[in-house]
Amino acid sequence: MAAGSAELERFIEQALIAGHPRAAVQRALLDAGWSQPQIDGAMQQWATVDFPLPVPRPAASLSAREAFEYLVLFTALYLSIWHLGHLLFALINHALPDPTRVQYSGVLNSSSVRFSVSSLIISWPLFVWLSGRIARAVARQPLKRLSPVRRWLTYLTLFIAASVLIGDLISLVNTLLGGELSARFALKTAVVALLAGGVFGWYLHDLRQEEDPA
Structure with missing residues (x-):
């Protein structure tokens, strides 16, 4: 499960860096067998801002x-x-x-x-x-x-x-x-x-x- 999630996150990052639209990335992942909740969870790590490279959202830390x-x-x-x-x-x-x-x-x-x-x-x-x-x-x-x-x-x-x-x-x-x-x-x-x-x-x-x- 952890390895699969890491692969999913890495794929999304590389696809966004290559300039593919989010909708196209989601369709490709759905066709490959990933579930919508898995895709949504991984996609949420990247902010929807106008910038050439994918911008990560801030993640909560625990002290x-x-x-x-x-x-x-x-x-x-x-x-x-x-x-x-x-x-x-x-x-x-x-x-x-x-x-x-x-x-x-x-x-x-x-x-x-x-x-x-x-x-x-x-x-x-x-x-x-x-x-x-x-x-x-x-x-x-x-x-x-x-x-x-x-x-x-x-x-x-x-x-x-x-x-x-x-x-x-x-x-x-x-x-x-x-x-x-x-x-x-x-x-x-x-x-x-x-x-x-x-x-x-x-x-x-x-x-x-x-x-x-x-």
Whole structure:
């Protein structure tokens, strides 16, 4: 695969240097058996500018500092969402206690709730600060939006959020079919859907802006 891609890129470069039109190069590659996505991906490396030689587009690079910032950013996001959900669950358990479970009566004073509050105090401001810092860096250098680690972590986050939403809906439908839907369960399902759906919608919108900047 890598060797084939290298051959494709080399052929396109030589064809453009020889002065062949892009449309003619694409037709030749299609006739040779290359797929349209493969051709488009290789052709995108060359800018459509009026110059005798093919001009390469700038490529995104990955620095250790950039990878560190994005890893911390998404870790802070995951911690914030997890512990916010835990706190909302605790509030629901406190407002609508289960009479069969005595421990719900002291749920707001539990060590797990204190830990979630402590985690939010640290992780959420860190996420907001890093988000602003990265946004300013991208505004100065738009090419940073193409960072490989950023794209991988964004798609990973979309996958996790989508998986949680699917599991949440399955649980809701299963409970409805069993006739056991309670107000406490419905509220918890809504919390999960709101948090996961919010994250999914935000990063999907971010990706769409990246892929269609116009």
